[in-house]
Amino acid sequence: MRRGVERKIWDVILAITAFGVLLLALWLDVCWGPGILQTISLDSVRAHVDFHTFWRSAAALWEGRDIYVTGAAAENRNPPSWTLLISPYGLLKPLLAYRMFSMLSVILTVACLTSMAGELRLGLRLAIPAKVLLLISSPLLKTLSLGQMYPVLTTRLVVAWISDRRGRLMVSGSALGLVVALKPSLAPIVLWPIVWRRWQALSATLASAATATLAGAVVVGPGATLDWLRPRSWPRPSPGTTIWCC
Numbered sequence: 001m002r003r004g005v006e007r008k009i010w011d012v013i014l015a016i017t018a019f020g021v022l023l024l025a026l027w028l029d030v031c032w033g034p035g036i037l038q039t040i041s042l043d044s045v046r047a048h049v050d051f052h053t054f055w056r057s058a059a060a061l062w063e064g065r066d067i068y069v070t071g072a073a074a075e076n077r078n079p080p081s082w083t084l085l086i087s088p089y090g091l092l093k094p095l096l097a098y099r100m101f102s103m104l105s106v107i108l109t110v111a112c113l114t115s116m117a118g119e120l121r122l123g124l125r126l127a128i129p130a131k132v133l134l135l136i137s138s139p140l141l142k143t144l145s146l147g148q149m150y151p152v153l154t155t156r157l158v159v160a161w162i163s164d165r166r167g168r169l170m171v172s173g174s175a176l177g178l179v180v181a182l183k184p185s186l187a188p189i190v191l192w193p194i195v196w197r198r199w200q201a202l203s204a205t206l207a208s209a210a211t212a213t214l215a216g217a218v219v220v221g222p223g224a225t226l227d228w229l230r231p232r233s234w235p236r237p238s239p240g241t242t243i244w245c246c
Contacts, residue, residue, distance in 0.1 A: 036141040040102070045094040049074050051147020055097050057083045058090025067220055068227045080225055081181045081216030082149065102144050105151035109140065112151075112158045119162050153179055153186070160192075164201065169193075173201035177208025181216070 045052050056070035057078075067083050068076055076083075089097040113134065117127035134140060143150050156175045163172035173193060180187050193201040217225040 036138065036145050039145045040141065043095060045098050046073065048098050048145065048147040050149070051098050051101055052094065054078075054083070054086055054147065054149075055089055055094050058087045060090075061087050061220060062090050066224050066227065068224055077228070078149070079181065079184060079213060079216055079228060080220040081212045082183075084216045084219050085152075085182065098147055101147060105144055106135075108151045108155045109135065112154055115158055115162060119165065149182065153183055156182075157189075164192075164198070169198055169201040170204045173198070173204025174208040176201070177205040177210075178212055180205070180209040181212035 039047055042048075045055065053070075053072040053074045053076045056072040057067040057076050060067045060070050061083055067080065070076070086101075089101060092100065110131070113127075113131045117131070122130075156179045160172045160175035160179070163169070163175065176189055176192065179189060190202070190205055193199070193205060
């Protein structure tokens with residue numbers, strides 16, 4: 001009886017939280033949605049700051065230059081493995097490359113949502129509205145506008161989660177390792193197999209991360225790799241500069 005009451009309480013808390021998140025998402029869409037959509041449609045790749053940086057590094061890789069000294073407006077602090085992964089985009093015109101990357105991001109996002117809904121056996125009545133709401137949400141639109149890497153990372157996390165649920169520990173660990181190799185700041189996800197004592201998955205995670213990192217370092221060269229590893233301080237804003245944080 002007590003467990004039943006506690007479960008109902010948690011269901012109510014989760015429902016209220018979900019409703020609050022929905023209201024927040026709608027508010028963000030109303031405030032920022034039109035501006036974000038306008039940015040996505042711009043014909044200047046410089047407006048898509050993150051991808052512009054990625055593309056410059058990819059182009060520099062094909063030209064045999066340092067992928068971290070490209071003159072981009074935003075500094076590239078991603079590992080060599082990420083530049084190696086997206087290097088084919090460096091062969092395209094920057095705006096075409098951005099649009100293709102955006103289309104891939106949308107496809108990956110839809111595939112992730114569909115896979116998760118199928119794995120959890122959600123009915124269409126819940127899965128379809130949830131998918132639509134996420135696809136038109138301000139955070140995702142902003143990700144597309146900037147040309148960020150998060151849809152690629154999310155795909156690997158979803159693969160790791162589904163593989164873990166199905167007992168495919170080597171696949172799950174390998175996917176986690178690629179996430180760490182592409183975004184080292186997400187290294188705490190290694191705690192996942194440790195907490196659940198998935199030692200086989202942990203071994204695959206470490207091996208996958210090391211292999212991808214080494215491959216990137218070999219391709220871009222030791223100079224660029226050391227440049228990436230070198231710690232850098234945040235630039236100080238000039239007096240009177242307004243810093244927006246969102």
